[in-house]
């Protein structure tokens with residue numbers, strides 16, 4: 001048997017990321033404006049780095065608490081009180097090695113091989129891939145795109161539920177569409193989950209990037225004790241820490257030992273010195289997050305206003321998250337278009353084909369960047385679009 005055929009079929013079937021494919025094609029080109037990946041243009045602020053470096057210098061290099069150091073779980077509890085108005089005790093929090101790993105652990109906690117999880121599509125591709133690798137089936141339910149904005153149809157979600165369905169994955173605000181659930185959407189989805197006895201996996205990592213002001217509606221606003229909701233979250237986007245790989249889970253305390261065991265048998269806990277950096281991010285980072293939000297707001301306006309003014313782009317401004325998910329007249333193959341755009345304009349976009357059902361005709365641009373750079377990217381894109 002060949003080496004590749006002797007591997008697990010589930011591992012071999014895991015797809016190459018359609019975003020990385022385009023990045024690899026044009027990585028490192030001179031003058032490139034990289035709007036393709038979901039991250040900002042700033043490195044992690046120094047006060048966070050210093051906290052991690054001090055811990056490292058102090059010898060905090062031993063195995064540590066699997067659920068996260070008590071100081072970080074307390075800081076998470078305080079952060080939720082400040083920004084979500086909910087006092088959740090530290091027992092609700094689990095520190096993970098990235099938002100991605102939080103998703104993986106939640107998938108392991110909720111599903112067995114053969115189970116199904118319904119998610120809203122287009123979606124960040126790693127969600128479906130994590131499910132499939134775990135042997136569960138990802139069932140995409142398409143959001144509706146009408147009049148330049150996205151909306152959810154509860155009937156479609158309910159129609160996708162089968163006896164094998166274990167949960168609903170809801171990412172709001174959404175990567176890549178920017179769709180942001182209203183409080184009423186969240187109440188309806190929660191009612192559906194209660195009716196069918198399903199888990200909700202809530203990915204609210206972009207909750208602070210909400211352009212109507214304040215933060216986006218959260219399941220925390222509508223849930224009651226006893227509801228089966230597991231939140232996955234990350235330090236990546238708010239505090240410019242994408243390369244750190246630190247995230248967290250919020251879950252009912254009853255799940256404590258199970259989640260701790262799953263962490264034990266994956267990373268056995270996040271490095272203590274990195275957790276010290278994360279404590280600084282939460283306790284001292286509100287002003288920094290606010291500057292990121294203001295930058296995203298300005299750059300979103302610059303990019304979307306310019307593109308909408310061409311009259312060749314159907315997409316309106318997104319309500320939340322960090323992406324313009326563009327439907328451009330004349331684009332029928334977004335993978336080809338992403339390659340052509342990077343070749344002709346030097347602007348890196350992610351092809352909508354990477355985001356599953358419903359995304360094929362779109363291109364995604366991340367706007368958490370310096371407004372000056374985004375202005376140049378917008379000019380180049382408008383020029384390209386008007387020549388199509």
Ligand SMILES: Cc1ncc(COP(=O)(O)O)c(C=O)c1O
Pocket residue numbers: 038098099100101124171174175203205233234235236242245246247
């Ligand atoms: C919707 C969503 N969830 C989770 C993540 C995971 O973030 P990370 O693994 O960097 O913590 C991302 C990253 O792009 C995302 O877009």
